[in-house]
Amino acid sequence: MKREKTLGWIIGILAVLASVVVFLVPFAFILVIAAKTAPEAANLDFTWPSQWVLWDNIRTVLTTRNFIVLRAFINSTTLTVFSVGIMVVVSAMVGYVLQRRRSRWNALVNFLVLAGLIVPPALVPTIWVLEGVGLFRTMLGLILVEVAFGISFCILLFRAFIATIPRDLDEAAIIDGAGPARLFFRVIFPLLKSVIVTVVIVQSVAIFNDFANPLYFLPGDENATVQLTVFNFQSQFSTQYNLLFADILLITIPPLLLYLFLNRRIVEGVTAGAVKG
Amino acid sequence: MASTITADVRTESSTATRPQRKRHSPYPLWFYLPAAILFIVLFAVPTFASFYFSLTRWTLSETEFIGLDNFRQFFSEPFLLQGFINTFVYAFFTSGAKVVLGLLLGLLLTSRIIARGYLRSVVFFPVLVSTIGVGITFKILMDPFDGLINKTLAVFGIAGPGWLTNPDLALYSVALIDIWKGVGIATLIYIAGLVGIPQEYYEAAKVDGASKWKNFWHITLPLVMPATATVILLSLIGGLRSFELIWATTGGGPGFASDVIGSLIYKQYQAGFYGLSTAGNVVLFVVVAAVIVPINIFLSRREVAS
Numbered sequence: 400m401k402r403e404k405t406l407g408w409i410i411g412i413l414a415v416l417a418s419v420v421v422f423l424v425p426f427a428f429i430l431v432i433a434a435k436t437a438p439e440a441a442n443l444d445f446t447w448p449s450q451w452v453l454w455d456n457i458r459t460v461l462t463t464r465n466f467i468v469l470r471a472f473i474n475s476t477t478l479t480v481f482s483v484g485i486m487v488v489v490s491a492m493v494g495y496v497l498q499r500r501r502s503r504w505n506a507l508v509n510f511l512v513l514a515g516l517i518v519p520p521a522l523v524p525t526i527w528v529l530e531g532v533g534l535f536r537t538m539l540g541l542i543l544v545e546v547a548f549g550i551s552f553c554i555l556l557f558r559a560f561i562a563t564i565p566r567d568l569d570e571a572a573i574i575d576g577a578g579p580a581r582l583f584f585r586v587i588f589p590l591l592k593s594v595i596v597t598v599v600i601v602q603s604v605a606i607f608n609d610f611a612n613p614l615y616f617l618p619g620d621e622n623a624t625v626q627l628t629v630f631n632f633q634s635q636f637s638t639q640y641n642l643l644f645a646d647i648l649l650i651t652i653p654p655l656l657l658y659l660f661l662n663r664r665i666v667e668g669v670t671a672g673a674v675k676g
Numbered sequence: 677m678a679s680t681i682t683a684d685v686r687t688e689s690s691t692a693t694r695p696q697r698k699r700h701s702p703y704p705l706w707f708y709l710p711a712a713i714l715f716i717v718l719f720a721v722p723t724f725a726s727f728y729f730s731l732t733r734w735t736l737s738e739t740e741f742i743g744l745d746n747f748r749q750f751f752s753e754p755f756l757l758q759g760f761i762n763t764f765v766y767a768f769f770t771s772g773a774k775v776v777l778g779l780l781l782g783l784l785l786t787s788r789i790i791a792r793g794y795l796r797s798v799v800f801f802p803v804l805v806s807t808i809g810v811g812i813t814f815k816i817l818m819d820p821f822d823g824l825i826n827k828t829l830a831v832f833g834i835a836g837p838g839w840l841t842n843p844d845l846a847l848y849s850v851a852l853i854d855i856w857k858g859v860g861i862a863t864l865i866y867i868a869g870l871v872g873i874p875q876e877y878y879e880a881a882k883v884d885g886a887s888k889w890k891n892f893w894h895i896t897l898p899l900v901m902p903a904t905a906t907v908i909l910l911s912l913i914g915g916l917r918s919f920e921l922i923w924a925t926t927g928g929g930p931g932f933a934s935d936v937i938g939s940l941i942y943k944q945y946q947a948g949f950y951g952l953s954t955a956g957n958v959v960l961f962v963v964v965a966a967v968i969v970p971i972n973i974f975l976s977r978r979e980v981a982s
Binding site: 403425488492496504515516519527528532543547569573579582610615630657662 | 703710715725726734784788790792794797807809816819916945
C-alpha cells in the first residue's frame with residue numbers, strides 16, 4: 400500500500416512536469432511574445448519580456464486597420480449567438496418529436512441525422528445554393544449554414560435527454576388542455592435546461608473557432624470573423640510577432656473563460672456527445 | 677452516464693407501442709419543418725448537386741458537361757493524387773496515435789496519482805482553443821531556425837529537422853499538432869469508459885492471481901472497446917475531413933507535400949475550377965463513406981459479440 404502511494408507521487412510529479420513542457424509552454428509562449436515589444440519579439444525567444452507591454456499591444460491590435468479586430472469580435476459574437484440560438488430551438492423540436500412519436504418518418508430522420516454527422520459538406524454547391532437564394536456573402540447566410548451543419552449533433556443530444564423525461568408529464572399537460580406547441584414550449588422545453596447548456600457550450604466553442612465556413616461563405620474584410628483576422632494577420636504582421644500573438648491571445652480568452660467557469664459542463668457535453676455520436 | 681441514457685432509450689422505445697391518436701397527435705410532425713428546411717436546402721441539396729457539378733466545367737454562372745474528366749484529372753495529376761494519399765496517411769496516423777495515447781492517458785488519469793484534476797484540465801484545454809491559433813503558434817514553434825523546439829534541441833546538441841519545411845516530414849508534423857490538440861477528447865472518452873468498468877472483474881481476477889498485464893489485456897482492453905470504437909470513428913471522420921490545421925500551418929506545402937483533399941478543394945475553388953473542386957468534394961464523400969461505414973459495422977458487431 401505504502402509503495403503504491405509513493406509510486407503515485409513519483410508518476411504524478413513526472414506527469415505534471417511532462418504536462419508543463421508539452422501543454423503549458425505553448426500557451427506561456429503566446430503570452431510572453433504578446434507582452435513584448437516588436438524588436439524584442441522578433442527573435443522569438445521564450446524569455447520574460449524586459450518591458451511588459453501586453454496592454455499596449457492588445458490596444459494596437461484592436462484599433463489597427465480601422466478597428467477590424469473589434470468589428471471581427473462583433474461579427475463572431477453575432478454569428479455564434481444567432482447560430483446557437485436557432486440551432487437549439489429547431490433541433491430540440493426535432494429531438495422531441497423523434498423521441499416521442501413513432502411514425503414512418505423516424506427511420507428517414509434518423510438516417511439523415513447520421514448522414515449529417517458523417518458526410519462532409521459540399522462546399523462550392525452550397526455557395527451555389529446560397530447565391531440562388533441571395534444569401535451568399537451575408538451574415539444571415541453563414542448563420543443558416545452553421546445551423547444546417549450543426550443540427551445533427553444537437554438532435555442526438557436532445558433525443559437522448561428527452562428519453563429521460565417521463566411521458567406522464569406530457570399526459571398531465573394534455574389533460575389540462577395544453578396544445579402541442581404549448582406542451583412543448585411551456586412544459587418540456589424548460590425541463591431541457593441542462594442539456595441546452597451543454598449544447599450551447601459545445602456549439603458556441605465550435606462556431607466561434609470555426610474557420611472553414613466563414614472562409615467559404617462569408618469572404619471579405621468587412622465581414623471577417625476573428626479566426627479570419629488572425630489568419631490574415633499572419634502575413635500582415637510577419638515582422639510584428641507581438642501583435643500576431645496578442646491577437647491569438649485575444650481569441651483564446653473566450654474559450655479559456657468558458658472553461659474556467661464551466662469545466663464540468665464542457666467535459667460532460669463532449670463525452671455525452673461523443674459517446675452518442 | 678452515456679450507458680444509462682442508451683438504456684433509457686431502449687426501455688422507452690419498447691414500451692412506446694401504445695396506439696397513436698390518429699388525428700391530433702400531441703407530437704406534430706410540423707416540428708420537423710424548420711430543421712428540415714434548413715437541412716435540405718443547405719446540406720442535402722448541395723450534396724446531391726455536387727454529384728452533377730463534379731461532372732462539369734463550372735463557373736457558377738455556366739456549366740459544361742464533361743463527363744468524368746474531373747475525376748480522371750484528379751487521379752492522374754501527381755499533386756492531386758498525392759493529396760488523396762496524404763488524406764489516408766494523415767487520418768490513420770492521427771487516429772492510431774489518439775487511440776494509443778488516449779488510452780494511456782486515460783489509464784494514467786484514472787489511476788492513483790497526484791494532481792489528477794490539474795492533469796485532466798490541462799490535457800483537455802487545447803480541444804477548446806481555435807485551430808487557427810494553435811496552427812499559427814506551432815508554425816512558429818516549429819520554425820527550423822528561430823523556433824523554440826529546435827532551439828531547445830540545439831541546447832542538447834541535436835540539430836532539429838525542418839518540421840514543416842521538409843517535404844518528407846511536413847505532413848507528419850501537422851499530424852503531431854493535430855494529435856496535441858485532439859488527444860484530450862480521446863482521453864476523456866477513455867476516462868468515461870474506464871470508470872464504467874465494474875470493479876468486480878478486477879477483484880475476481882485478483883483472487884485468481886492474475887498479473888497487471890493480464891488484467892489489462894483480458895479485462896480492461898475488451899471492456900473499454902466501446903470507447904475505442906468511438907475514438908476511432910470520431911478521429912477518422914475528423915482526420916479525413918481535415919483542412920483548417922493544414923491550411924494554417926503549411927498551406928499544403930512545401931510544394932504539395934502536405935496537401936489533403938480538404939485543402940485541394942479549397943485551392944481549386946480559389947483558382948476558379950469549381951467543377952474540379954466539387955469533384956474533390958465527391959471524392960472526399962466517397963472516401964469518408966468507404967472508410968467509416970465498414971468500420972462502423974465491424975465495430976458495432978464486435979461490441980454486440982462481447
